Amino acid sequence: MSVHDEPGGRRPVNTWHIPGDLLDRYLAGDLDPVRAMSVDAHLGGCPVCRAAVPYEREWLESSWQRLEDEAGLPRPRPAERLLRLAGLPGHVARLVTVTPALGRAWLTAVLAVLAFGVLAARQTAEALPFFLVAAPVLPLAGIAAAYGPRVDPVHELLAATPLSGPRLLLVRSTAVLTVAFVLAGLASPLLPAPPGLSAAWLLPALAATSGCLALSTRLSVPAAALTAGGLWLAGVAVAAEAGGGWRVPFQPGAQLLYGCAAALLAVLVYRRRDRLDPGETR
Template sequence: MTGWHAPDDLVTRYADGSLAETDAWSLDKHLEHCGRCAARVSHAVRAGAAGPSLAAVRAGVLAAAPAPARRTAPAPTAPRALGGRLTRILWAAGPAVRGTWAGAVVLVALGAVALAHGGGWAGARPLLLALAPVVPVAGVALSYGRHSDPLHEIAASAPGGGLRLLLTRTAAVLAVSAPSLTVAGLLLPSPGPRLPAGPATAGWLLPGLALTLASLVLSGYLGCRTATAVVGSGWLLAVSAPLLLTGGTGLTAGLTERLSLYFTGAPSQGGWAAATVLCALLLAARRTAYDRLETM
């Protein structure tokens, strides 16, 4: 906390919505810890064009609230403050992480381990590695949009919304899927002597990151749900189509060879790294296009 406070012109432009996005983000973060500037912003909003409407809404809420609700609430204790912060973090993480998607990822990982060790199925490892790169893409699709978040329009149009909220929820999805699937891959047995050596357990991480960022880039053009569907189906087609077109090779062996081609070696991993950097640069260059993601 420094002694800096927002100038009057910055407060005025923030209150009327004319402040640039990056400046609004910075001031929005400052207001979380500076009561003095928050009070000035509140006064500027009440003095603006929206003031009468906000006053009417406030009066209606106070009139409808029961008498005990109008009393001044006591200062929150440390555990309650910590609980409130954790609640805000969980909300920002998105519907996918706090919903059934995270449980489904864990069940997929456990199911692959059970099939490999309990059922003796040699195809569990290549199948898990083939699906792993699109698991975060599916999580992003379920984390952002009016189809999954009832407060999507409000969240996306807030100063902290747009690309920053989308990246926050994407990071939460990656934080759940990457450790779960990587640990599951480590627990799976190595390929048998009759199967080709498959890619390393962590070989899917960089491709998964590149595909996830590619879906975010396409979201600026097609919308989040359509973009993730295009990227996810494109990856699955790239993995499965060669297996369907070539005959004479077992499914497990063919899938292992295909994944080794995509994941193993410096050229392939270097290509995924270049794709990741390119997608990150495109996101930064088109960051203003995500200010209207409430329509996506």
């Protein structure tokens, strides 16, 4: 940045402005974090460059209104208070409780799928695979609806916070995974099956979720969730057909593979965490 002294010995005045090509890369989300933060800082103190950033007035006003409605509540929700009591920082607790996937629609859908699986299995043993196959897919659907401008009404505003990007995705994915696991875990003892078989969805769910996050280093979150879910369903169908029964994908040998895959994929996600969700802009 170049500066010059004003007449009369006054403090230096900034005369540098963001070049057009740099501003275009900033708006496209192509800058590395250090340069992006530098541009952010400059925009905060330069009205000339700030005026050069295009925006839609109606969109900005509606975005602020959504933020106020979703995250600016005067009193914490019961779930948020519970998370704070459990030791979660206040700002993280609020981000978790306003996660789009944890809304009534997603929770209702999860409960409906699990309830149908339990009721069907209690009516006929042939319906038990429905529960075991569907349970690992539910967290994937939640993760797909937990992050991104297409599903989150305040995504653009959260993208400007320190919790944006990979950290926000991981926080929300963990919240979705926890809720789905708790609900499926509560439903499992109601199944007419031995404890080992009724819990056979657990490791596949961990592996599918880890695979979804690993794919998110190259694909957008919805595409990664769809791919991981499709691979799981296809794998179950192929294994059942080749092995002569639906129990094959849930036997001890397969469970060992799921556990190893989940561990390896978790390591991969950690090592490539800075590349999570390349399909979304900053």
